[in-house]
Amino acid sequence: MSHKIVRAIYDDDDVLLKAVKEVRDNGNHIEEVFTPFPVHGLDKAMGLAPTKLAITAFIYGLIGLFFSVWMMNYMMIQDWPQNIGGKPSFAYYQNMPAFVPIMFEMTVFFAAHLMVITFYMRSKIWPFQTASNPDPRTTDDKFLMEVTLEGNEDDLTSFLTKTGATEVSIAENHDNH
Template sequence: MSTNKVIHAIYNDDDVLMDAVRKTRIAHHHIEEVFTPFPVHGLDKAMGIAPTRLAICAFIYGCLGLTVATTMMDYIMIQDWPQDIGGKPSFSYIQNMPAFVPVMFEMTVFFAAHLMVVTFYMRSKLWPFKQAENPDVRTTDDHFLMEVAVSGNEEDMVSFFQNTGAVEVKVIEKH
């Protein structure tokens, strides 16, 4: 079982954290993860994280929902059990489509929303009964933690993070 060291630099202000992330990236240190008690605007860009492609998945899931709704209504209302409701002809889906628009919209939103949640959980590796990976409980209240892989001289890195405004710097053996 291999062990590697990481540095936990703890900050008590999000602006100081953002500045430290920028300095860390400029110094070419690898940021493993940043733990924050609330979303910090611009942190993903400062860390160099690529934009998400979940919007593409949402579009595909919405199209799937629209296809399922159209196919379902055509089969149920036109082919399998045609009924004369309100004088509308039951032999053509196109002529009845204005009545089906609310169902098509709702199924599009339903598929996009529910499949996006499943995709997000799978992409984030959040499974039922998964143990929390939070290294310090203070990050759920009022502190920010940047986890950086140790590369090179450990003492130099510790002093670097102390100079970025960290209130606490710890070297941790990660298993």
């Protein structure tokens, strides 16, 4: 569903942070904020839920650990047990000290890569993806806030200018996320 939005551009992160709070206090809905660098406290000010990526990394790490245990148990103990250097492969727990390095490496490998892949999927960033920041200056030194247009257009634009926006414009929002 397409609807109208107001785009307000700020040129300072402290002004933006204050504006985000004011706009929310005013009862307006902030759809998105584009910034050139991580502005600390912005997610809290916007009311974004904390990310759960660290929890997924922990789960992925556990998967990696169990996978490595299963893999080495299958290959070294069950499928083809060998007596290497007088150290026979009778049971996993007896050989385990020698398996610790790979258990650790596989834990890190799974946790790191699967977490990053999850991040890329959730944030929709991958090769051949087109950028969606509405103004190219938002990766340089400008901060852009998209506010849903409800009620009087002039009231909202003058309110946004008062919060410190240097430019305010009206646009159509086509995606419905």
